[in-house]
Amino acid sequence: MMNNTDKENFLWAAIKIGLLGGAVALFISLVGMAEVFSKRDVVEKTMTLGQFVLLAISVASGLLAARRAAALLDKPNAASQAAAGLVAGFFSAAILTLFVIIGAKINIRTVFLNASPGLYSMLTLNQGVSGVWILSAAGAVSGLLGALSLSLPNAVRRPLFHAILFIFFMALFSGLFRVVMINQSGFWEKTAKYLFSQTGMTRPGAAIFFALVAAISAFWSAKGQAIKTDVANLPKGGQIGLRVIAFAVIAFIALGLPLVSGAFIAQVIVIVALFILMGLGLNITLGFAGLLDLGFVAFYAIGAYTVGLLTSYGQYGLQHISFWAAIPLAVLVAMAAGFTLGLPVLGVRGDYLAIATLGFGEIVRLLAGSDFLAKYFGGPQGIIGIQKPCIGVLGEFTKVDVPRVCYSLFDAAKPGIELGTPQSIYYIAVASAILIAFVSWRLRESRLGRAWMAIREDEDVAEALGVNLIQTKLLAYMLGAAMAGLGGAIFATLIGSIFATSMQLIVSINVASLIIVGGMGSIPGVIVGAIALIGLPELLREVSEFRYLLYGATLIIMMLAKPEGLWPSKTTQRELHHLDAGTSAE
């Protein structure tokens, strides 16, 4: 017998992979994710999201085991790969099976709160403990399918994979689509009811989406390259034309979106835009200049409180000026705060800087919410009654708790346009985000941007080359703070009130995470990061419960698999992927 003794037995490897997958599945079940997910359907009356996720783990185990088998065996063949997949899939489900059997005998709920009867019945398809064989069988079959998918030709496997992935996301977002479409009534309402059910997709809906995506994916993998070359070969006028069309389509969607989306989606987009503003701000301090600031929320808070104090018609309002006049002031005050933070920490580097700025963020929050300063900032009650932005002329301030009236610009007797709803704040927030993204981009290409990057790389050398460290660092803090302050100012008007308790450390951590996930120093990265880390959890109610668990997992996976971020700056990308190509022999 030819048997390579150095290599591990492939079945043993498959068992290990299966057990690992099982551990993940058990974890997901015990933290309550599986049960929450099972309340949403992927396909109505066929498969819940919880089942989908658990099965996906078994499929992935089977696929990995089959790959591993191919690597371990001297002569890999389809049968042994399939066996590996089957074994891995079985063991991934076996852990859950064992859990159900134990759970039926002993009440483990005293320790694991989420080990509820609902979870057991979900895992056994409502069959009770006697139905536990279904679980193992489903795992084994899924593992087998995963393994078999390896032997499919690429042209079949990729469309299949894309379609399944799309169905998964579609199921997650089906509620949103349904609400938006039903609001339009008529044709759209009917389509929505045909495609989506209350909890997920209908069977015909799922089938349509599956076929559509699979077809598009197959078409693209067959013809995509040719289309790309065709576009690249277009004459210059044609290319510009294409870009103009793309831009027009995006602008049309962006402008029209709040008209159809309803308040909830508009509000989520506003919040994403606010985090983009903060992210762009921190991107200057951290991404460009390399100064880690963990108290970044302080500037957001300062921007919000400035607008609150200047425009509120409540008892803490100092002035009663309009939103438009308050915005530049809020930005200026935030810049001054950036200067105040920057000055004492000028000589502080690295880890120490992180701690010092962390302290600053906490001080601002505690002061704003303190009883000591309550007569200025409202203490825990916060500042309420923030005047909504008005396009027109604001009436006189009459008395506390009565908003100023917004009159039309042309006719003082008619009401003007008051931007009170999230849909109307949407335009302010998105326009600000676009403006600030442009400013960031110009700053990066400027002399100041170069100086920031140089001090990020090596302070001493930068200084020796003529960079004024004090000026450059202070500008990084101030401009970063200004952007966050603008975000805070818009936030205050969106909510209409501000409370110190919403200015927690976790906001700073969120901003830092979204920069890291998006790609440090990259402007599109900030946008992608904000959508992924802030927008998706806000939109997906089920997921938001496990937000920080998924955050942690995402960050770890990102650092291992894609350390440069989702949309890295060109530099980082080159740094991490062309190292070998770059080093030359001496």
Next chain:
Amino acid sequence: MSMLTVNNVHTYYGSIHALRGINLTIEQGEIVTLIGGNGAGKTTTLRTISGLLKPAQGEIMLEGDDLLRYKPHEIVYKGLSMVPEGRGVFARMSVLENLEMGAFSRNNKQEIARNLDHVMTLFPRLKERRTQLAGTLSGGEQQMLATGRALMAEPRILLLDEPSMGLAPVLVELIFDTIVQINKEGVTILLVEQNALMALSIAHRGYVLQTGEIVLSDKAEKLKSDPEVQKAYLGIE
């Protein structure tokens, strides 16, 4: 007037007395080398001259101008430029961006472009790799880049800290040839080196530094044949 005079300079790292009254004179157009063992204070001397360290006492004059009056980032505007120990290239910036940063103290775009061309002819390797990230260059290329970057400030005096560190002998020779060429183009050079033999072979004069004090100074050839120097720094018994 001398190009650079260092007069009785004392520098401390906290409570450590690193430089104990250094005196140096460098004339216009010279190559002067500062040799000495580990911890003798060579790098400290350069960092003090270029303003990164503040001396507790003493005087540093560049063409009669008191350098201690200026902030560290202003000194480069006076015509003094440094190639730091370990090269200090900006790793995540491209070769071209590094060189452009070297001209940070200057405004005239045409002159900068001319300088860039000059550096590229001095180091053709950098031209080939101008879009590459500096961190991905080899050690020798990084040394070339750091030297080129310092030249982009169009200095009248160039301070080089251990340009031979960690380089293959062939490359050391190449770097030293370039130093001589830069000097011939009119740049005064202060060279700090552990590789005393190489340094003394291109320098006009040399100083020997020991535990923060100048113990010997002479013409380079004389130092080369000095028995004490030979024993301590040239490895000749």
